[in-house]
Amino acid sequence: MKLDLTGKTALVTGATGDLGRVMVRTLASCGADIVIHYNQNAAKAEALRLEVGALGRRAVIVQADITDSASVTAMKDTVEQTLGAVDIVVANAVIQYQWTSVLEQPLEDYTSQFESCVMQSVYLAKAFIPGMIEHKQGGRFIGINTECAMQNFANQSAYVAGKRGMDGVYRVLAREVGEHQITVNQVAPGWTISDRDRDNGTEHSEGYERTVPLKRRGTDQEIANAVAFLASDLSSFITGAYIPVSGGNVMPTI
Template identity: 80%
Template sequence: MISIDLTGKVALITGATGDLGRVMVRTLAKAGADVVIHYNQNAAKAEELQAEVEDMGRRAIIVQADVTNGESIYAMKDAVTEQLGAVDIVVANAVIQYQWTSILEQSVEDYASQFESCVMQSVYLSKAFAPAMIERKRGRFIGINTECAMQNFATQSAYVAGKRGMDGLYRVLAREIGEHGITVNQVAPGWTISDRDRQNNTERSEGYESKVPLKRRGTDQEIANVVAFLASDLSSYITGAYIPVSGGNVMPTI
């Protein structure tokens, strides 16, 4: 029987209190991982998640950090190492939210925020956590990208620019640290159903669903399942990949 077993692994999820992050926390913990619950502002949700993980019999710690600030991430690394030991799995999920509009109307600050939270977050996480992985000859970096990076639709420019920059960084990182047994991959969700949709009864969107080959929106759990796969030994020979989880809405070509 094949199963995903993360027993003995320590996983860090940035943006862990967000719509997708919280499901990743639960899923990796169910697979056996101890979890670092990163948050920026939502301390209450972080505490709820910590209690859930501990109820599963796993260790969990809460760490507040600004992912756009290197010193803040390095301080997070020190706190995590002291309390749980070296991190085996890094999931870069946090991103700054903003109001989308046209390039001519989008503020330059929004472009900067996406670069900082998509590209520089991943740079800082790499610098903070890759050295210990290199020393141990194992590790996983998983970046949460987006189907938008392939769509390039109107009003997506700042988000797409940040995520495409992240894509380039992750592909280079995969080449640079692969020789040490570390994989670097990206999960690219489509427009995903989360708790917010369930609470507001907004799960359905006929216009969007009609364009998706599977004729439905994906769920937060389906995103977390792919993250768990990439975090596990089952994905040991996959690196440098951009994997859409979008029901076929975007399809990378060869």
């Protein structure tokens, strides 16, 4: 038994980011062709394209503003003209901002989180799910959420609001497209170790690790592994799920 994505095409938004790059490599290693979405970092996108090619997979680079419907639609048109239909969508991109209290948080940060968490997912669904339905081969729609959506800690309000709104869209969408064998799920990382931490020597945080049942931070590869599983046929009967990959730091209840 293995994660085999041969013959599938996967789109990863925010592919040039710390987590996005590992997702791209992992999905390509499982056999998928890759749509490498970026907003600003063309150089990293090209480097990723070369990595995917070295793995024997096809890749196309597409620049798009994931908070703009027309830009997402244009991305879809470009992808279909180059790689064909998309089978797997991973909504990973998010706008970064400085966290502070509700009383101090600039109003535009709430808008940016709504646009990059909720509306990105809506635009991607409208652009790519009709093609999945038309091709009658099922599909995978995967969103990157966060453990913060369950924690609701101080200074997280804009981020949590965006991700909790995103959660609602995914749960409803799972019910709406399930009859087409399209699954809709969310991966919710904890505070994840990335290349930035490795470069800066900041992999460990005693205070945070003390709260985690597994007593450590997760890695970018562990998040990408969960995404690859949900993208594969091994997850064919899982939909509507919010799956923390946080070492037990948050646990959804029944």
